[in-house]
Amino acid sequence: TATVGVLALQGDVREHAAALVASGARAVPVRRPTELDAVDGLVLPGGESTTIDKLLRIFDLADPLRAAIRAGLPVYGSCAGMILLADRIEGGIDGQRTLGGMDVVVRRNAFGRQVDSFEADLDMAGVSDGPGGRPVRTAFIRAPWIESAGPEVEVLARIPDRWADGAAVGDAAGKIVAARAGRLLATAFHPEITGESRVHTLFVRMVEESNREGAR
Numbered sequence: 522t523a524t525v526g527v528l529a530l531q532g533d534v535r536e537h538a539a540a541l542v543a544s545g546a547r548a549v550p551v552r553r554p555t556e557l558d559a560v561d562g563l564v565l566p567g568g569e570s571t572t573i574d575k576l577l578r579i580f581d582l583a584d585p586l587r588a589a590i591r592a593g594l595p596v597y598g599s600c601a602g603m604i605l606l607a608d609r610i611e612g613g614i615d616g617q618r619t620l621g622g623m624d625v626v627v628r629r630n631a632f633g634r635q636v637d638s639f640e641a642d643l644d645m646a647g648v649s650d651g652p653g654g655r656p657v658r659t660a661f662i663r664a665p666w667i668e669s670a671g672p673e674v675e676v677l678a679r680i681p682d683r684w685a686d687g688a689a690v691g692d693a694a695g696k697i698v699a700a701r702a703g704r705l706l707a708t709a710f711h712p713e714i715t716g717e718s719r720v721h722t723l724f725v726r727m728v729e730e731s732n733r734e735g736a737r
């Protein structure tokens with residue numbers, strides 16, 4: 522059984538842990554470097570990326586986590602977690618840093634004020650295209666999007682040109698909202714709060730694969 526940590530400094534740790542357990546993993550909270558050493562993979566939950574960035578430094582986790590990502594630790598970042606995984610950020614506050622690892626430019630609070638939170642059904646490669654597959658029920662909460670991605674990044678989901686009910690999408694049409702690069706997975710949305718666990722199942726499979734490939 523893969524042991525997957527959930528960064529427990531801020532955010533909806535419990536919902537992520539439940540989705541991991543539903544996907545067959547053991548879920549443990551991570552607040553210190555020693556706990557980080559004990560996991561096979563890590564989830565970075567949503568929350569507020571500026572706050573998480575500060576807390577990572579206060580808890581002496583920023584450098585160990587950066588090193589672990591470089592060394593190949595599988596990490597899934599949702600929403601604020603996606604911002605943390607991005608190599609570059611637009612719309613960040615002064616001095617805001619990311620952990621990096623994924624060759625993307627992320628735009629913070631990209632969906633703007635009037636639609637800063639909404640739910641949507643999305644197609645996601647590796648998740649909704651399976652047997653008996655159905656779209657992923659997602660929640661966007663003051664979410665970022667990926668403005669541009671490097672050649673090594675696999676795009677897994679985009680905002681469609683039109684919503685299922687025919688409503689126009691506007692600026693967000695075609696924007697990347699889920700991506701994978703090596704052992705890193707990022708979604709702009711929260712799948713865990715709609716009771717969806719298939720995105721976590723995809724991540725747990727990535728963790729198991731990395732365990733099979735051997736020690737980091």
Ligand code: GLN
Pocket residue numbers: 566567568569570571599600601602604629630662663664665
């Ligand atoms: N807007 C938040 C940020 O910039 C992210 C919101 C979320 O994680 N739900 O960090």
